[in-house]
Amino acid sequence: MAYDRFAPHRRGSRAHLISRATRRRGAAAAALWAALALSSAARADEGAARLGLGIPVVDPPAAWLDPAAPAPHAALAGAWNMAAPPLSVLLSSEPSVEPREKRLRFALGIHGSLDGASAPTLSPAISLFADVWYRTGEVFSPSLRVWFSHARSSTTPLGIAGARFQLTKGRLDVCPVDLPLFAGAGITPCATYELGVLHAEADYDRDAPSDYIERTRPWSTPGLLGRFHIEPTDWLRIEVQGGAMFPTVRDLYYYVPSTATFKIPAVGGFFGAGAGVSFP
Known part of the structure; x- marks a missing residue:
């Protein structure tokens, strides 16, 4: 009898604990998704500066852009210039035509x-x-x-x-x-x-x-x-x-x-x- 009397209470307490834990898990999941979204955005911006990582770069909507920050294409151009070999390597320092004889x-x-x-x-x-x-x-x-x-x-x-x-x-x-x-x-x-x-x-x-x-x-x-x-x-x-x-x-x-x-x-x-x- 004692078991049966306290069983509903125990079940309720357990249900109460489970529901409260579920709410906590949901809040934690929402916070995690928000953090992942911010981290993805940050990685996308970082990927624009670091090419070759295999992460596709998608330009965010215009409302997300900071007016004071450089445009994504400028960052890409800068990264490309940094990755490209110097012009002195591409162009030979020797003239293509032999100097004229004197x-x-x-x-x-x-x-x-x-x-x-x-x-x-x-x-x-x-x-x-x-x-x-x-x-x-x-x-x-x-x-x-x-x-x-x-x-x-x-x-x-x-x-x-x-x-x-x-x-x-x-x-x-x-x-x-x-x-x-x-x-x-x-x-x-x-x-x-x-x-x-x-x-x-x-x-x-x-x-x-x-x-x-x-x-x-x-x-x-x-x-x-x-x-x-x-x-x-x-x-x-x-x-x-x-x-x-x-x-x-x-x-x-x-x-x-x-x-x-x-x-x-x-x-x-x-x-x-x-x-x-x-x-x-």
Whole structure:
């Protein structure tokens, strides 16, 4: 009887204790879920700064963002920059193109040309040259060239007379720049000056009173020229050039007894091509 009387009370007390423990467990579970939620949010923010942990990063709603805190994408960009290798590792410190060669070079060569100032007709000429050139690979590549040339015109009939002209001269070309076009080729503008002697010979028919007359006069002229050059190898140089001359000595030639005359023109031109050997 005593057991039965106190049994309901015991059962009730136990039920009371169980229900109260259940409420405690529920409150603890709610607190745990809240802590887990805060911890998840904190880990998500921390995961944004630490990539590669396998935790997906989800941007919280705009209402959760702190206006004073940096934006998540800024944090990601900062983390990426920190994780990326330095730029000096990605880009080599050595230039991708080899530095252009700078050296002093010499050349010897030969040209064939047609001169149009020293005679009434074009005069074929053979020229030898020696060249010194400071090659830089840039626009400023100065060079000096010395020429020795001899030109001889064909016999030109004028009236009853015929005439031949021979021009022997030296020439100096001063070329301060070289305009590169492509590998091994360029255009070189130059100022030039010629100094020499012009020898004229006049022939007459058999019926003429005189059989032979000749004159030798000085030759002096400045000029301008342009030269296209290409180097298929390191030692071979092929050139084409042309220019204008402005003679300062302009003699007038009479063909006696004919009234035909020839005067050295104020402007003459020339055109030629040749090759040379460069060293070292």
